[in-house]
Amino acid sequence: MTAETGTSDPHTPPAHPVTGLDDVVHQRVRLGILTIAHEARRVEFGYLRTQLRLTAGNLSQHLGVLETAGLIEIEKGYAGKRGRTWITLTAAGRTALAEEIGRLKLLIARVETTDTREDR
Amino acid sequence: MTTDSVPAGGDPRRLLSDVRFLAHRVRLDQRLTWVALLVLAAVTLAGIPFDWLGMRVDCLPDGGCQFARRGMLYYWPPALPLAYAAIAVCYVRAARARGLGARVLPYAITGAATTVVFPAAWLAVALYLSEHPVPDHPLPYWGLVLDRLVMPWGMIGVALLVLAWLERNVALLLFTLAYLAMVLLVLPMNTGFGPFQWGLRAEMALPQLVSGALLLLGAIGFRLADRRHR
Numbered sequence: 491m492t493a494e495t496g497t498s499d500p501h502t503p504p505a506h507p508v509t510g511l512d513d514v515v516h517q518r519v520r521l522g523i524l525t526i527a528h529e530a531r532r533v534e535f536g537y538l539r540t541q542l543r544l545t546a547g548n549l550s551q552h553l554g555v556l557e558t559a560g561l562i563e564i565e566k567g568y569a570g571k572r573g574r575t576w577i578t579l580t581a582a583g584r585t586a587l588a589e590e591i592g593r594l595k596l597l598i599a600r601v602e603t604t605d606t607r608e609d610r
Numbered sequence: 611m612t613t614d615s616v617p618a619g620g621d622p623r624r625l626l627s628d629v630r631f632l633a634h635r636v637r638l639d640q641r642l643t644w645v646a647l648l649v650l651a652a653v654t655l656a657g658i659p660f661d662w663l664g665m666r667v668d669c670l671p672d673g674g675c676q677f678a679r680r681g682m683l684y685y686w687p688p689a690l691p692l693a694y695a696a697i698a699v700c701y702v703r704a705a706r707a708r709g710l711g712a713r714v715l716p717y718a719i720t721g722a723a724t725t726v727v728f729p730a731a732w733l734a735v736a737l738y739l740s741e742h743p744v745p746d747h748p749l750p751y752w753g754l755v756l757d758r759l760v761m762p763w764g765m766i767g768v769a770l771l772v773l774a775w776l777e778r779n780v781a782l783l784l785f786t787l788a789y790l791a792m793v794l795l796v797l798p799m800n801t802g803f804g805p806f807q808w809g810l811r812a813e814m815a816l817p818q819l820v821s822g823a824l825l826l827l828g829a830i831g832f833r834l835a836d837r838r839h840r
Contacts, residue, residue, distance in 0.1 A: 518625060525629045529636035534709030541635060569706075591629060594622040601622075 514559045515590040519544065519552050524587040527562060527579040535575035553577065561586055639708050641777050644833035645700045646717075650766050651825035653693045657762070658818050660685035662811045677810055686762040687729055694721035694769075713776055721769035731760040755794050763793045763821050781835070785828050793821050 515521060522542050527533050539549050556562045561583035565576045579587070664681015694717075701714035749757065758764050767790040774783040793799055797817040 516625075518628060521625060522628060522632055525632045526636055529633045530640070530705075531711030531713060533636075533711065537639075537709030541632065591626070594626050594629075597622040598626065 512586060512590065514555060514561070515586045517552075519548075520556055521587075521590060523549075523552060523556060523577070524561065524579065524583055524590075527577050528584060528587055531578070533577050535577065538577065556583070559586075636710065637778055638839065640701075640705050640710055640713055641779065641836070642701050642704050642714075643773070643777065643779060643782050644829045644831075644836055645704075646697045646770075646773060647825050647829035647832060649693050649697050649700075650770075651822050651829055653689050654763065654766070654818060654822035654825055657682070657685050657689065658815050658822070661818065662815055665811055665814065667810050679814070682762070683729060683732060687725055690725040690762060690765075691722040694718040697721075714773075717769060717773045717776055720772045721766075724765035724769055725762075727760050727765055728762050731757075754798075758794050758799045761793075761799055763799055763818070764790070766825075767793060781832070785831075789821070789824055789828070792824060793817075797821060 515524065519542055523538060526538060526541060530537075535546075535549065535553075538544075539546060542549065544552075553562065553564060557564055559582075561580055563578045563580055565578065567574055567576065660681040661679055662681070664679065664684060666678045666680060668676045670676070698712075698714050698718035702712045705712035759768075767786055770782065770786040770789065773779070774786055797820055799817045799821070
């Protein structure tokens with residue numbers, strides 16, 4: 491999923507956090523889908539479409555990418571006569587989301603450190 | 611949020627801020643705090659007649675009275691699990707109607723688990739008193755507070771703390787702390803009070819009435835805040 495940032499050679503500087511970013515997750519909409527699915531435990535297609543302000547087609551595309559990567563599970567069912575699609579985060583999805591957030595925080599910390607050095 | 615792909619060099623601060631915003635949004639949409647408070651207020655107020663009618667009072671010629679609150683023992687153990695089950699069902703149904711899963715189950719389980727604390731404490735005291743004489747000196751202050759904590763009204767507060775944590779709900783946390791301060795430190799839930807000589811039953815009912823009213827006011831407040839938010 492993601493590249494390792496650690497290194498066994500103590501003389502080699504650690505890899506920049508940006509090299510560990512996963513293209514599947516490091517995309518604003520897909521990150522949003524993972525975040526909502528994580529918080530909600532289980533989320534309906536319509537809720538995602540409203541919150542992320544997407545068309546049904548666009549959202550389906552992003553869901554397809556995440557499902558292919560094994561980060562979410564899609565379950566279709568009915569509520570009365572209405573068809574409903576529920577999205578659940580997989581264990582891999584939870585890990586990917588946690589790693590992405592960790593790397594984003596690392597990137598911010600790196601940028602802030604660089605800014606401080608340049609200010610001196 | 612847009613459908614544009616974010617390049618690798620996208621602003622991480624904005625991405626993180628989006629993540630936090632969405633997580634907060636989902637938590638707000640999952641909340642049904644007022645229902646939890648309303649159900650607990652109803653259970654508290656409904657418990658008053660049980661306590662009143664089930665209380666055995668034996669007054670001695672010297673003016674002192676002994677009492678046993680049997681009604682509480684029969685009412686609360688089944689009432690609280692039923693209340694938490696009702697709250698859990700309401701949360702799940704409301705969240706599902708909004709297109710979300712619910713995060714109330716740990717609260718309902720905690721609440722139902724706290725139900726056993728009161729009968730267990732009652733049993734422990736009864737067993738102790740069967741082998742020891744009744745102490746002739748009053749309980750120390752910490753003993754009174756501990757006694758109030760293990761009573762159903764204290765346990766309701768403990769379970770509400772869990773709900774506040776699950777919902778990351780600061781307003782509920784503050785409300786619960788105020789509620790706990792009332793039922794543990796201010797209201798004599800275990801000794802009763804009244805401005806006039808109302809009789810033991812009425813003196814025991816008054817603190818329950820106040821704590822029920824407090825929960826009811828909380829339910830109304832959270833309901834109004836919820837409506838304004840939506």
